[in-house]
Each structure stands twice: as structure tokens, then as C-alpha cells.
Amino acid sequence: MLITNARLRHREGLHALHLENGRIARITPQAEAQGQPAGPDDLDAGGNLVVPPFVEPHIHLDATLTAGEPRWNMSGTLFEGIECWGERKATITQEDTKTRAKKTIRTLAAHGIQHVRTHVDVTDPDLTALKALLEVRAETAHLIDLQIVAFPQEGIESYRNGRELMTEAIALGADVVGGIPHFEYTRDQGVSSVKFLMDLAERSGCLVDVHCDETDDPHSRFLEVLAEEARSRDMGSRVTASHTTAMGSYDNAYCAKLFRLLGHSGISFVSCPTESIHLQGRFDSFPKRRGVTRVNELLEAGMNVCFGQDSIVDPWYPLGNGNILRVLEAGLHICHMLGYRNLQSALDLVTDNSAKALALGERYGLEPGRPANLLILSADSDYEMIRSQGLPLYSIRHGQVLMQRQMAQVQLVGE
Numbered sequence: 001m002l003i004t005n006a007r008l009r010h011r012e013g014l015h016a017l018h019l020e021n022g023r024i025a026r027i028t029p030q031a032e033a034q035g036q037p038a039g040p041d042d043l044d045a046g047g048n049l050v051v052p053p054f055v056e057p058h059i060h061l062d063a064t065l066t067a068g069e070p071r072w073n074m075s076g077t078l079f080e081g082i083e084c085w086g087e088r089k090a091t092i093t094q095e096d097t098k099t100r101a102k103k104t105i106r107t108l109a110a111h112g113i114q115h116v117r118t119h120v121d122v123t124d125p126d127l128t129a130l131k132a133l134l135e136v137r138a139e140t141a142h143l144i145d146l147q148i149v150a151f152p153q154e155g156i157e158s159y160r161n162g163r164e165l166m167t168e169a170i171a172l173g174a175d176v177v178g179g180i181p182h183f184e185y186t187r188d189q190g191v192s193s194v195k196f197l198m199d200l201a202e203r204s205g206c207l208v209d210v211h212c213d214e215t216d217d218p219h220s221r222f223l224e225v226l227a228e229e230a231r232s233r234d235m236g237s238r239v240t241a242s243h244t245t246a247m248g249s250y251d252n253a254y255c256a257k258l259f260r261l262l263g264h265s266g267i268s269f270v271s272c273p274t275e276s277i278h279l280q281g282r283f284d285s286f287p288k289r290r291g292v293t294r295v296n297e298l299l300e301a302g303m304n305v306c307f308g309q310d311s312i313v314d315p316w317y318p319l320g321n322g323n324i325l326r327v328l329e330a331g332l333h334i335c336h337m338l339g340y341r342n343l344q345s346a347l348d349l350v351t352d353n354s355a356k357a358l359a360l361g362e363r364y365g366l367e368p369g370r371p372a373n374l375l376i377l378s379a380d381s382d383y384e385m386i387r388s389q390g391l392p393l394y395s396i397r398h399g400q401v402l403m404q405r406q407m408a409q410v411q412l413v414g415e
């Protein structure tokens, strides 16, 4: 397959991408491909952007599509969400979890996402959801590459047999070690949970992704513990801190000191701006905090940050349709990132930065020899994709068309 008239980010002019045997064989200037006869499968990108697939770095596929079951989260807080989920969790079955997760994966694939990291609640003596997602990972491999995080929703230290369940989840095949230190009963438990999970990751060779300081409490400071564990063990490239919303409430003096450690640690950050603006700020009257981490400030300091959806129709967030570009647009607003420079590189937050957080390495990116996974978008720049609320027109996976979309045709009648 040949993809012609492709505009590539960070490269001048138009290009042709030659795909062979599921890999990118060559990328040439468009002029060099001009004389070649068009094959039946060739696609003309028409001067629009061609990018590697979108990445969903943070979602909860075990909880998806359960909002209102058995009751709605009336306060809108994270903590009532955890209570609602605790009630729904008692009724989950493997089949129920698989059906909902697969339905959501199809909506993600329809929006050009081909790499997904899902957290799966392992504070369940039977590990029902984990076993379901392990099967889903194999059964949906034609649509997405799935990383599974062993996520202790109700704590490692403050949940009965929490350490054993985490260890078992990794032994069963989870890819990533999770955590939730700010939810443990005490600060000491939060610290010991981080040390435990980093030990487990170091022993098993797994990646790490911790729900870290997902609160407006400025005294929630487990990020420094996680970053120091990553730095001292030289594991930063394998470690992600998700949410870190408390950083939005830290004072600048503390943050200045913290940033030095964060920079040395080399860890990545995931922000879920639509979820956080909904869940955080709930204990404020006015003025109300935004409840998101310092996305632009981390980026400006040279750190790796990406955006995730977190939830689709679950006890924590009632909306969502799989479109990560909706989260990107909202996030740029919420994080004060509609400046010219931010808009030029906005797609980094749902492509390259996310791939780095997921440690995808050479499995990702538009380079010869890498998998022929890519998107043809509906606009010719990052800025125009955001402004026009663009969408992927084609998603190509292993050199085959996985999804195609026609944009709505609208006419002003009588003009």
C-alpha cells in the first residue's frame, strides 16, 4: 500500500509512505512517488496530516459503561465514585466485564486509538475483572495493543490481602504495577505502598503507573516519594504518575523544589483533564480550583506529559465517547494552553508523549522498519485539527485499513 500526499509533523513538504508486509518500508518525498502507478489499495491523504495512531494512556475498561449502576454518583466526588463502584463491583462477572470492555475498545478504535493502557481493579479476592481483561487483551489484539495495570482501587495496605492480590495480578499477566497512595488510610501506609509497588515492579520487570495525589489536598505529597523511588532505582523511563492533581494546589515554593526532583527522576505524567475538572474542586466554594496538575509547567520544564480519558460512562464520569481529541481540546482550555506555541504541538499530548509514557519504543512512530500503524487526519496541522474539531479519516493497522470515516456533508440551503 502507498499513502500519497501525506503531510508529516516536523517535516517540510509532502511525502509518500510505502507500506509493505505490515511495516513502513520507506518514506519518500511525494515528487519521487509521482510516476508510480496507483494500486487499488493506495490512499491519497490530500495534503492532510498522517500521524502515528492516537494513544489512550489512562482508562478504566473494567468500570466502563456502568454509570448509574446500582446508583448515580450524586455528589460528583471521587470518593462517592469509589463507593458506587464498590457496590457495582460486587455484581460483576467475567462476561459482563468483557462485553463492556470490548464495546468501549471498539469506540476507541473508531477514533483512531491503537494503543491503550487500562487500569483494572485488583482489590477483589477473585480478580474477576483482571481475568476478564487478560482475555480481552488477546481477543482485541487486531484492534489495539493493550497494557493492563494491576490497580488497587481500595488500596494496597488498607485492603485485606492487598499486597498478595497485587503480586498475584502480576503473576497472572498484568503488564504494569499500579497504586493509589493518597487513598491509603495513613500517610505511612501511602509511603509503604509506593515502596512495595516499586519493589514488585523492579523484581518483575514491569512498568509502573500510579494514581498519585488525585485530590485537591495540598498536603498529599506522594509524588515526591514515587519520583525519588524512580530516581534512586534508575527506573524513571518505566514510571508514570497519573493525575497528580494536588500539584495544582501546591504552593510555588514547594513546587520549585519538587520540580528539581521530578526532572532528575525522568518519570512521565498523565493528566485526565475532563475527569479532573469534573471530580476535583468539589470541596471548594468560591473561588474554585481547577483541580488539574501543572501540565504546561511540566512540559516547559522538559518533562513528558500526555492526556488520557480516564472514564467512559462510569461512576466517576458520566460522559465520554472514545474521542481522545475531545479530551485534548478540553485539556488545552483547562490548562491555559491555547497559546500559539501550544497549538503548534498539541497532538504531542495524544501521540508521541503518550507513546513515551507507555514505553512503546520502536513499536511506535512513522519511521522505516516500524509497524505500519498510522492515521490519516482530516486537517493539515495540529492547530487546524483542534480548531476544526477534526477527526481521523483512516486508521491503518499492520498495513491494513482498520477504520474509515466520511466527514459529515453540510450545505447552507438557499445561499
Ligand code: FE2
Pocket (backbone or CB within 6 Å): 058, 059, 060, 119, 211, 310
Ligand atoms: Fe484513573
